[in-house]
Amino acid sequence: MQNNKDIIIELNKELSSLTDLTSIDQLEVKYLGRKGLINKLLQKIKDVPVNKKKAYGQKINQLKNEVKRIIKIKKLELTNNKTDEFFDATLPGKPYPRGSLHLITSTVEKISKTFQRIGFIRMSYPEVEWEYFSFDSLNMPPDHPARDDFETLFIDVPPAPKLGKMILSPHTSSGQVREMWRCGRPPIRMVSIAKCYRPNWDITHTPMFHQFESLCIDKNITITNLKASINYFVKEYFGEDYQARLRPFHFQFTEPSFEVDITCSICKGKGTIGHQKCKVCKSGWLELAGAGMVHHNVLIEGKINPEIYNGWAFAFGLERLIMIKIGLNNMRLLYDGDIRFLEQF
Amino acid sequence: MNIKITYNWLLEYLDTDASPYDIQKYLSLCGPSVEKVDKMGDDYVFNIEITSNRVDAASVFGIAQECQAILPEFGKKAKLKFDPLNDYKFVNIQKKYCNKNSLKVIIKDRDLCSRFTALVFEDLNLKPSPELISKRLTLCGIRSINNVVDISNYLMLSLGQPVHVFDYDQVKKSMMIMRRSKKGEKIITLDEKEITLSGNDIVIEDGEGRLIDLCGIMGGANSAVSNKTKSIILFVQTYNKNLVRKTIMTTGQRTEAATLFEKGLDEERVEPTLVYGGELLEKFAAGKIASQIIDIYPNPYFKRKSISVSYEFFNKIIGITIEPRKIKRIFTSLGFKINNLEDDRTKIVSVSIPSWRQYDIDIKEDLVEEVARIYGYNKLPNQLQPIVYLRQPPEIEKLFKIQSKIKYFLKYIGLNEFINYSMISKEMIEDSGLKTEKHLKLSNSISQEIEYMRMSLLPSLYKNIKDNSVKTRYNTAPGEKGVMRFFEIAKVYFKNSVLKDSPCREVYKLGIAVNTDYFDLKGIVEALYKELNINDGLGQMITNEIKIEEKNGVFLTEIDLQKLIDDYRQIPNYKPITPYAVIKLDKTFELEPKHTFQMIKKLAFQSNLLQKIEVVSIFRNKLSLRFYYSSSQKNITEEEAKRELEKI
Numbered sequence: 001m002q003n004n005k006d007i008i009i010e011l012n013k014e015l016s017s018l019t020d021l022t023s024i025d026q027l028e029v030k031y032l033g034r035k036g037l038i039n040k041l042l043q044k045i046k047d048v049p050v051n052k053k054k055a056y057g058q059k060i061n062q063l064k065n066e067v068k069r070i071i072k073i074k075k076l077e078l079t080n081n082k083t084d085e086f087f088d089a090t091l092p093g094k095p096y097p098r099g100s101l102h103l104i105t106s107t108v109e110k111i112s113k114t115f116q117r118i119g120f121i122r123m124s125y126p127e128v129e130w131e132y133f134s135f136d137s138l139n140m141p142p143d144h145p146a147r148d149d150f151e152t153l154f155i156d157v158p159p160a161p162k163l164g165k166m167i168l169s170p171h172t173s174s175g176q177v178r179e180m181w182r183c184g185r186p187p188i189r190m191v192s193i194a195k196c197y198r199p200n201w202d203i204t205h206t207p208m209f210h211q212f213e214s215l216c217i218d219k220n221i222t223i224t225n226l227k228a229s230i231n232y233f234v235k236e237y238f239g240e241d242y243q244a245r246l247r248p249f250h251f252q253f254t255e256p257s258f259e260v261d262i263t264c265s266i267c268k269g270k271g272t273i274g275h276q277k278c279k280v281c282k283s284g285w286l287e288l289a290g291a292g293m294v295h296h297n298v299l300i301e302g303k304i305n306p307e308i309y310n311g312w313a314f315a316f317g318l319e320r321l322i323m324i325k326i327g328l329n330n331m332r333l334l335y336d337g338d339i340r341f342l343e344q345f
Numbered sequence: 346m347n348i349k350i351t352y353n354w355l356l357e358y359l360d361t362d363a364s365p366y367d368i369q370k371y372l373s374l375c376g377p378s379v380e381k382v383d384k385m386g387d388d389y390v391f392n393i394e395i396t397s398n399r400v401d402a403a404s405v406f407g408i409a410q411e412c413q414a415i416l417p418e419f420g421k422k423a424k425l426k427f428d429p430l431n432d433y434k435f436v437n438i439q440k441k442y443c444n445k446n447s448l449k450v451i452i453k454d455r456d457l458c459s460r461f462t463a464l465v466f467e468d469l470n471l472k473p474s475p476e477l478i479s480k481r482l483t484l485c486g487i488r489s490i491n492n493v494v495d496i497s498n499y500l501m502l503s504l505g506q507p508v509h510v511f512d513y514d515q516v517k518k519s520m521m522i523m524r525r526s527k528k529g530e531k532i533i534t535l536d537e538k539e540i541t542l543s544g545n546d547i548v549i550e551d552g553e554g555r556l557i558d559l560c561g562i563m564g565g566a567n568s569a570v571s572n573k574t575k576s577i578i579l580f581v582q583t584y585n586k587n588l589v590r591k592t593i594m595t596t597g598q599r600t601e602a603a604t605l606f607e608k609g610l611d612e613e614r615v616e617p618t619l620v621y622g623g624e625l626l627e628k629f630a631a632g633k634i635a636s637q638i639i640d641i642y643p644n645p646y647f648k649r650k651s652i653s654v655s656y657e658f659f660n661k662i663i664g665i666t667i668e669p670r671k672i673k674r675i676f677t678s679l680g681f682k683i684n685n686l687e688d689d690r691t692k693i694v695s696v697s698i699p700s701w702r703q704y705d706i707d708i709k710e711d712l713v714e715e716v717a718r719i720y721g722y723n724k725l726p727n728q729l730q731p732i733v734y735l736r737q738p739p740e741i742e743k744l745f746k747i748q749s750k751i752k753y754f755l756k757y758i759g760l761n762e763f764i765n766y767s768m769i770s771k772e773m774i775e776d777s778g779l780k781t782e783k784h785l786k787l788s789n790s791i792s793q794e795i796e797y798m799r800m801s802l803l804p805s806l807y808k809n810i811k812d813n814s815v816k817t818r819y820n821t822a823p824g825e826k827g828v829m830r831f832f833e834i835a836k837v838y839f840k841n842s843v844l845k846d847s848p849c850r851e852v853y854k855l856g857i858a859v860n861t862d863y864f865d866l867k868g869i870v871e872a873l874y875k876e877l878n879i880n881d882g883l884g885q886m887i888t889n890e891i892k893i894e895e896k897n898g899v900f901l902t903e904i905d906l907q908k909l910i911d912d913y914r915q916i917p918n919y920k921p922i923t924p925y926a927v928i929k930l931d932k933t934f935e936l937e938p939k940h941t942f943q944m945i946k947k948l949a950f951q952s953n954l955l956q957k958i959e960v961v962s963i964f965r966n967k968l969s970l971r972f973y974y975s976s977s978q979k980n981i982t983e984e985e986a987k988r989e990l991e992k993i
Contacts, residue, residue, distance in 0.1 A: 100761045222661070247373060248714065255713075
């Protein structure tokens with residue numbers, strides 16, 4: 001019997017002279033066809049002693065694969081050489097649809113994931129609310145300015161006993177007492193991201209906007225916990241270079257209350273660009289959010305004993321986060337429904 | 346609100362080695378936020394934000410008080426040079442009063458004004474202000490007019506208490522009657538605007554029934570100081586803040602004074618303001634006191650409010666230990682008094698609150714805020730609260746998870762997500778053939794465009810397509826130019842017949858709109874259902890459930906999100922791969938109203954050997970279908986399959 005090696009050498013010799021596919025096909029039949037060389041070799045297996053049949057079979061199979069491979073390569077060489085047309089690999093590929101998600105959607109996802117990692121669950125509460133949940137339960141007296149026609153949108157229906165007028169929730173804090181009622185007993189770790197409404201409409205205000213609220217209630221919650229949570233979020237969302245700071249502020253439903261500033265993204269916290277004052281920020285800081293330790297009256301409304309438990313809460317405007325992050329200066333673009341804006345994201 | 350004051354003016358009250366920029370930095374961290382410092386000549390102008398609870402700080406003196414508490418924490422010297430609240434008392438000018446009963450005051454309603462003071466001055470010499478006053482006012486954004494008017498503004502900026510000056514001779518019969526306005530009454534204010542009142546504003550009429558003051562907002566033009574003025578009434582009050590706010594809102598007149606009054610002012614600061622005013626009028630306008638001091642103060646402040654708290658409480662809320670000595674220093678520097686102070690940590694101490702903080706400090710936590718902010722939030726460490734495991738309610742988890750899945754899927758197959766306002770116009774509702782009266786309506790909408798809470802996403806999506814059809818786009822693929830496929834997932838709002846926990850029924854919907862054709866939209870929905878593994882089984886498509894509307898070339902559909910959530914399967918039903926032969930048969934049908942694809946399908950699937958149907962081609966009303974027959978038990982013959990097909 002011929003050696004495998006010799007057969008391959010012979011094959012290569014024969015192939016090297018061929019230049020067209022037809023003759024290669026003929027050669028392929030000669031080797032691999034039904035009556036080809038390989039099959040003939042296989043048929044001889046009946047003459048091989050039983051103890052060597054297995055090895056013989058394997059050897060022939062190896063040969064068969066090798067022959068196939070060599071012929072295939074030769075065929076490919078020929079087909080490629082045959083193309084005369086210029087193949088421009090730099091042309092764009094076949095277009096696939098891209099679509100877009102609203103910036104709010106991607107921001108919501110990012111925030112929920114960030115807070116999920118530190119054990120906060122995302123919840124959802126009504127947008128059309130009662131005054132009770134938006135104001136009374138949050139320690140806002142009936143004559144508080146936020147409750148008048150200029151700050152809150154009202155629904156044209158008669159007020160309900162105890163719950164007051166029907167309104168569009170002007171902030172996500174309306175969910176605070178609802179969450180306390182739902183949980184019954186701390187610990188509470190909640191985030192709520194929802195639409196809010198106020199009667200303002202200009203370049204930095206839209207009548208509908210999104211807030212992101214976070215509420216943490218437990219035993220022994222401190223200002224240092226609040227500070228760390230805000231710091232964690234700012235670094236996760238904006239990046240390690242960004243600093244957050246707390247400043248004293250005033251809200252009815254938290255005490256103490258803070259305003260949260262972050263490093264200005266335009267001047268990188270310097271307050272100046274070249275020799276000019278940064279026009280975007282206040283001396284290197286941008287106001288970002290409101291925060292505070294939950295007011296004990298709010299805990300009481302939530303049926304939580306303020307002598308045992310306390311907590312923190314904060315709320316960010318999503319649009320403001322987005323505007324800072326992507327350098328957008330007209331908030332209305334988010335809701336004007338212009339496809340040329342929306343399709344970019 | 347924001348105020349402007351100058352550095353040099355501040356130094357009149359404060360002895361400090363802090364630079365204007367130090368003050369900006371440190372105050373912003375621990376107190377009022379100094380948003381800007383501008384160098385103007387040899388002085389610096391601060392622009393400072395004052396929160397609504399800290400109106401006591403809205404003045405040069407108020408900022409000096411804050412500096413005295415804050416700056417030492419940063420190693421800067423800061424001490425009040427004098428305290429107008431103690432130093433300016435009625436007794437200072439007592440010897441100068443005359444006993445002339447030259448002004449008669451009647452207050453009709455006790456609820457209007459918590460403290461009313463007035464003092465008449467005569468023989469005034471009206472002239473331009475001395476440079477010191479006019480320059481400072483100008484730097485702070487107030488136009489200098491003459492010495493008398495300027496003094497009234499100077500007083501307000503110095504002490505935070507607004508002051509008004511009447512021309513005494515124009516207050517007829519030397520009489521002032523303070524009362525509530527009646528609806529429709531008119532007054533012409535100093536700025537020559539005629540204002541029609543809506544009623545319940547605080548006003549003053551003189552002895553001839555003319556309105557001379559819209560209290561808390563602005564004086565009347567008829568009694569204003571002019572160059573002929575010889576005698577004036579210096580007028581310092583604290584008003585009912587809610588009434589002032591109401592007047593601001595109904596008249597739109599938001600003056601600096603009004604912004605202060607609406608926050609509620611400390612009655613105890615009225616006295617020093619009047620006395621300091623007298624001093625300035627005497628000095629710079631040659632005024633002589635020509636009346637008794639009128640001081641109507643029905644509920645005088647006589648005892649400081651106190652709050653009891655333990656040292657431990659400060660540490661518990663703040664999260665670090667702050668030394669009692671430090672706590673004491675902080676309170677004292679802010680004008681609080683702290684009693685029963687001992688170095689025992691659990692010791693309860695009593696903190697008494699100064700008059701100017703009486704409306705702001707109510708509870709223990711308010712005291713914590715004072716200590717924490719002056720100590721410095723920036724010095725507190727970051728300590729995350731312990732992480733606990735909480736179960737998100739499964740229905741909420743599903744809502745967000747599947748919503749997100751749908752959004753990403755639609756984005757990936759090329760749709761654009763929109764978020765529209767929840768409120769729409771009457772026109773949009775009517776255009777869509779919906780009933781306006783079924784919608785929740787806003788009672789104080791700011792625009793007709795956003796008057797009703799939408800009950801469907803489709804009017805907004807239709808508008809999106811129409812609005813965008815004229816715009817040139819960048820991201821579309823060739824051949825897709827002008828093609829629009831938009832979607833939105835949002836709540837719609839239904840009136841609740843019964844008042845429950847939630848005042849209205851809020852239902853999530855998925856809306857899709859395309860400007861292509863019916864089958865494009867239907868294909869999108871079918872693909873989505875497949876993605877969500879809904880009805881993936883035996884080709885039982887959901888065609889019947891999809892309602893597609895057409896309107897002027899726009900195809901729209903709206904689906905209840907909850908339905909998709911309920912039907913969603915994370916993993917589709919498993920079907921064993923059949924080892925038996927599949928027989929493929931083609932057949933062409935003629936479509937007609939009584940003979941639709943849906944009906945063919947329904948009939949075909951009566952065969953339990955049918956695995957699926959494929960559309961091979963459609964030409965006019967000729968529909969060619971391919972049927973796949975097989976059995977899970979055995980190989981079937983072509984004859985058996987044909988028999989099944991014959992039944993259709």
